Amino acid sequence: MLRRVRVSSLASTFLAFMMMLAFAQLPSLAKTTERRATEFTLSNGMQVVVIPDHRAPVVTHMVWYRVGAADEPRGKSGIAHFLEHLMFKSTEKIASGEFSRIVSRMGGQDNAFTSQDATAYFQRIHKDRLGEVMAMEADRMVNLRLTEHEVLTERDVILEERRSRVENNPQAVLDEQMNAVLYYSHTYGIPVIGWEHEIARLTREDALSFYKHHYAPNNAILVVSGDVTPEEVRRLAEETYGKIPANPEIKPRVRPMDPEQRAARRVELKDPRAGKPSVQRYYVTPSYVTAKPGEAEALDLLMKIAGSGATSRLYQKLVATDKIASSAGGWYGGSSMDFGKIAVYAIPADGVSLETVEKAIDEVLADIIENGVTEAELARAKKAYLAEYVYESDNQATLARRYGWGLVVGRTVEDIEAWPERIAKVTLDDIKMVARRYLDPRRSVTGTLIPVAPDVVQETDTASSERRT
Amino acid sequence: MLRRVRVSSLASTFLAFMMMLAFAQLPSLAKTTERRATEFTLSNGMQVVVIPDHRAPVVTHMVWYRVGAADEPRGKSGIAHFLEHLMFKSTEKIASGEFSRIVSRMGGQDNAFTSQDATAYFQRIHKDRLGEVMAMEADRMVNLRLTEHEVLTERDVILEERRSRVENNPQAVLDEQMNAVLYYSHTYGIPVIGWEHEIARLTREDALSFYKHHYAPNNAILVVSGDVTPEEVRRLAEETYGKIPANPEIKPRVRPMDPEQRAARRVELKDPRAGKPSVQRYYVTPSYVTAKPGEAEALDLLMKIAGSGATSRLYQKLVATDKIASSAGGWYGGSSMDFGKIAVYAIPADGVSLETVEKAIDEVLADIIENGVTEAELARAKKAYLAEYVYESDNQATLARRYGWGLVVGRTVEDIEAWPERIAKVTLDDIKMVARRYLDPRRSVTGTLIPVAPDVVQETDTASSERRT
Numbered sequence: 001m002l003r004r005v006r007v008s009s010l011a012s013t014f015l016a017f018m019m020m021l022a023f024a025q026l027p028s029l030a031k032t033t034e035r036r037a038t039e040f041t042l043s044n045g046m047q048v049v050v051i052p053d054h055r056a057p058v059v060t061h062m063v064w065y066r067v068g069a070a071d072e073p074r075g076k077s078g079i080a081h082f083l084e085h086l087m088f089k090s091t092e093k094i095a096s097g098e099f100s101r102i103v104s105r106m107g108g109q110d111n112a113f114t115s116q117d118a119t120a121y122f123q124r125i126h127k128d129r130l131g132e133v134m135a136m137e138a139d140r141m142v143n144l145r146l147t148e149h150e151v152l153t154e155r156d157v158i159l160e161e162r163r164s165r166v167e168n169n170p171q172a173v174l175d176e177q178m179n180a181v182l183y184y185s186h187t188y189g190i191p192v193i194g195w196e197h198e199i200a201r202l203t204r205e206d207a208l209s210f211y212k213h214h215y216a217p218n219n220a221i222l223v224v225s226g227d228v229t230p231e232e233v234r235r236l237a238e239e240t241y242g243k244i245p246a247n248p249e250i251k252p253r254v255r256p257m258d259p260e261q262r263a264a265r266r267v268e269l270k271d272p273r274a275g276k277p278s279v280q281r282y283y284v285t286p287s288y289v290t291a292k293p294g295e296a297e298a299l300d301l302l303m304k305i306a307g308s309g310a311t312s313r314l315y316q317k318l319v320a321t322d323k324i325a326s327s328a329g330g331w332y333g334g335s336s337m338d339f340g341k342i343a344v345y346a347i348p349a350d351g352v353s354l355e356t357v358e359k360a361i362d363e364v365l366a367d368i369i370e371n372g373v374t375e376a377e378l379a380r381a382k383k384a385y386l387a388e389y390v391y392e393s394d395n396q397a398t399l400a401r402r403y404g405w406g407l408v409v410g411r412t413v414e415d416i417e418a419w420p421e422r423i424a425k426v427t428l429d430d431i432k433m434v435a436r437r438y439l440d441p442r443r444s445v446t447g448t449l450i451p452v453a454p455d456v457v458q459e460t461d462t463a464s465s466e467r468r469t
Numbered sequence: 470m471l472r473r474v475r476v477s478s479l480a481s482t483f484l485a486f487m488m489m490l491a492f493a494q495l496p497s498l499a500k501t502t503e504r505r506a507t508e509f510t511l512s513n514g515m516q517v518v519v520i521p522d523h524r525a526p527v528v529t530h531m532v533w534y535r536v537g538a539a540d541e542p543r544g545k546s547g548i549a550h551f552l553e554h555l556m557f558k559s560t561e562k563i564a565s566g567e568f569s570r571i572v573s574r575m576g577g578q579d580n581a582f583t584s585q586d587a588t589a590y591f592q593r594i595h596k597d598r599l600g601e602v603m604a605m606e607a608d609r610m611v612n613l614r615l616t617e618h619e620v621l622t623e624r625d626v627i628l629e630e631r632r633s634r635v636e637n638n639p640q641a642v643l644d645e646q647m648n649a650v651l652y653y654s655h656t657y658g659i660p661v662i663g664w665e666h667e668i669a670r671l672t673r674e675d676a677l678s679f680y681k682h683h684y685a686p687n688n689a690i691l692v693v694s695g696d697v698t699p700e701e702v703r704r705l706a707e708e709t710y711g712k713i714p715a716n717p718e719i720k721p722r723v724r725p726m727d728p729e730q731r732a733a734r735r736v737e738l739k740d741p742r743a744g745k746p747s748v749q750r751y752y753v754t755p756s757y758v759t760a761k762p763g764e765a766e767a768l769d770l771l772m773k774i775a776g777s778g779a780t781s782r783l784y785q786k787l788v789a790t791d792k793i794a795s796s797a798g799g800w801y802g803g804s805s806m807d808f809g810k811i812a813v814y815a816i817p818a819d820g821v822s823l824e825t826v827e828k829a830i831d832e833v834l835a836d837i838i839e840n841g842v843t844e845a846e847l848a849r850a851k852k853a854y855l856a857e858y859v860y861e862s863d864n865q866a867t868l869a870r871r872y873g874w875g876l877v878v879g880r881t882v883e884d885i886e887a888w889p890e891r892i893a894k895v896t897l898d899d900i901k902m903v904a905r906r907y908l909d910p911r912r913s914v915t916g917t918l919i920p921v922a923p924d925v926v927q928e929t930d931t932a933s934s935e936r937r938t
Contacts, residue, residue, distance in 0.1 A: 074543060074725045075654070075725040075726075173732075174732070177732040177734075181650050181734055184658070184664070185659060185664065190654060195654065198654075198726075254544065256543045256544040259664040259666060262642065262738065263646040263736045263738040264736070264737045265646075265734065265735065265737075266736075267732045267734050268732060268733045268910075269732040270733075441737075447732075
């Protein structure tokens with residue numbers, strides 16, 4: 001049984017980017033802002049982006065659907081991710097579970113993931129196989145077949161996935177609780193994998209209804225990077241995806257927007273399985289889609305300086321200088337459609353209280369709000385980002401992901417490719433302005449994870465206790 | 470321009486009950502458990518309850534719809550309450566705004582309210598006018614007409630209502646924030662009046678769509694109390710409501726249920742308009758509809774003892790003995806459909822910190838969880854509740870409200886009338902058990918309201934600032 005367990009979050013996306021850097025080489029910065037992608041649209045409305053890269057005879061083929069967990073009907077949380085799993089069942093042409101084995105026999109790899117804003121399916125294969133893979137992906141875009149047995153079996157797989165990834169991980173539980181508290185009406189407050197009690201009631205009809213409402217060429221973006229030309233992709237796309245009629249029912253996405261953020265919130269999770277106490281804080285911010293021009297870039301640089309790595313303000317103050325924390329940092333996630341998020345966190349050193357480290361975090365942030373950052377810090381952060389951008393551009397899969405992620409939330413190729421230029425333009429005043437505007441406690445939820453002896457956990461009702469074991 | 474401004478909440482319902490007591494006399498307790506109401510159903514599915522009371526030639530006529538703010542579509546918060554306002558516009562027979570004037574010319578009074586679970590319209594009139602009022606109410610159940618101008622004008626009225634009742638009242642803002650944090654997916658987290666940005670976008674089509682989906686005889690309950698017989702009500706109801714066909718599209722209500730409550734939460738609201746600091750806490754509990762047998766009654770008695778009036782544990786400890794608070798108390802609200810709520814609160818005495826009073830609240834609750842309450846306290850609380858029940862039964866309007874409120878959330882007449890018996894059966898162990906089970910910090914959100922000097926409020930983005938003025 002295949003288990004597809006990737007549920008992307010801003011944090012994990014960010015970490016994945018960071019890890020990729022470690023294995024890349026630094027090409028010339030001069031290539032940073034060149035135009036790389038070609039885009040066109042099929043007559044049925046399917047958007048196509050091609051990013052040629054002829055260094056090796058391989059291609060990365062991705063299909064992104066403009067639907068994610070944040071688009072799920074009320075009470076059906078987890079259905080986007082559940083359907084992603086079920087997309088590996090049968091069509092008339094492909095037997096159940098065969099999709100990945102066929103790709104594997106071609107010498108390729110495949111997978112899929114679901115985020116709040118998107119569901120994506122991708123394969124990395126030899127360029128000669130691109131047409132075959134596109135035919136398979138086009139086939140399951142509209143011809144998926146599901147049996148009751150497959151659906152129920154896969155639902156158990158997902159419930160087990162939730163147990164292992166969330167229920168057994170106090171940090172993941174706290175993250176869920178913090179998101180639920182951070183957003184008011186917006187569906188970003190619901191976990192991508194779904195609430196357990198809702199997953200447990202998802203049905204074959206729920207999956208097929210979601211599929212029929214959202215899986216169509218005019219709700220999808222094809223991204224192909226690698227050893228291929230735009231002309232070849234166009235020809236293959238017209239032969240495969242191009243044959244599928246558009247679904248006229250597809251409408252622009254509308255999510256319930258949140259009221260004003262006006263009260264600082266806290267969540268305290270006591271858990272006997274928590275190894276160490278920790279504190280983290282999220283702030284709601286704009287995303288690259290919703291920010292005023294330059295704000296998201298300034299937020300990226302702000303949090304690079306404040307929280308990324310051993311040279312960051314938070315690490316330097318809490319870990320290196322004051323020695324009150326064993327770990328401290330922060331990040332900005334701006335890739336989502338409706339909101340971005342700032343996160344800061346610290347793990348106290350032995351014998352240091354959570355209050356002490358939280359106070360130190362506040363001091364670091366207050367200092368930036370009051371005094372800004374230095375010219376040297378800004379220059380270093382820009383250089384680091386531009387270098388990362390180039391590193392990432394060297395990786396075919398990452399490149400496909402960059403364009404797909406940007407386009408699926410409504411950004412343009414021009415916007416995506418002009419990012420390095422906009423990063424270069426951010427000023428010290430911009431940083432200070434976004435720090436003051438968005439590091440506002442009223443926009444935040446602070447979460448604390450506190451280890452307790454198992455017998456300190458209070459009695460709860462039976463249903464809850466059963467769920468917890 | 471009529472302004473209908475009642476938005477019921479658990480707290481205001483409770484307070485209304487409390488205030489009514491002050492003006493009533495205590496009849497014999499022997500009448501407590503007699504059967505008072507007669508019920509039947511019209512052929513179109515409309516449920517009818519009649520509570521005769523022949524002391525004066527007046528009747529209270531109420532129509533309750535099984536729809537409230539918690540049943541609103543996503544992104545359309547406030548539409549239930551908005552429609553309640555618009556129900557006073559025209560039909561073919563009644564000119565816009567005339568409904569209440571006609572009732573008034575009959576010598577009667579009328580009003581309406583919206584809660585999370587119900588929307589109700591009621592009139593108190595001379596018994597001879599009952600047929601006329603029923604004809605008018607039946608008419609607007611299906612014949613409402615709305616012009617674009619009326620809708621837009623009324624929307625401004627509601628936005629102004631929200632400004633005066635919520636935006637200008639830090640305590641109301643904190644209550645909204647706490648509810649938003651208390652519930653995860655459940656729509657009880659959305660204010661009955663609606664979020665301002667969503668009210669501002671409600672349209673005539675939204676109102677008419679909500680009306681057509683929910684206003685029908687098979688989604689309504691008619692409650693008549695007063696100088697009338699069940700036979701008379703049946704005849705009049707058949708002549709009026711009975712002529713309206715059932716709407717076959719009406720389905721049982723389904724709201725998204727919440728995941729397990731597992732982390733204590735806090736909300737801190739700083740506001741220059743807050744006169745005094747205060748602390749309050751809500752705990753999610755079962756309601757009378759969802760509780761195990763006897764639990765809701767035990768919760769009612771628990772909170773009577775813990776928080777109601779000057780003899781309560783909280784008042785005695787914080788105000789009378791320790792003199793650290795100028796006010797302290799608590800209540801249980803169990804009348805909603807899906808969840809109940811415990812609330813506790815205190816206002817510190819001058820010079821006492823919020824931390825100090827919150828710690829004292831915790832000590833009072835911990836003592837009850839550990840040691841329970843006394844036999845004398847339980848006896849006194851039961852006696853007080855039974856007396857209140859009889860007091861309330863003496864008020865025709867309150868009686869109609871009791872049955873309507875119970876039936877609209879799915880309880881039965883038998884269940885409603887057996888309440889005094891069930892209260893009488895609650896034991897000391899029951900109280901201790903529900904205290905331990907439901908006064909669990911993981912089920913709670915604690916809110917603090919903190920006055921600040923106006924210039925301490927941090928800068929926020931322009932849109933938010935504009936909204937606040």
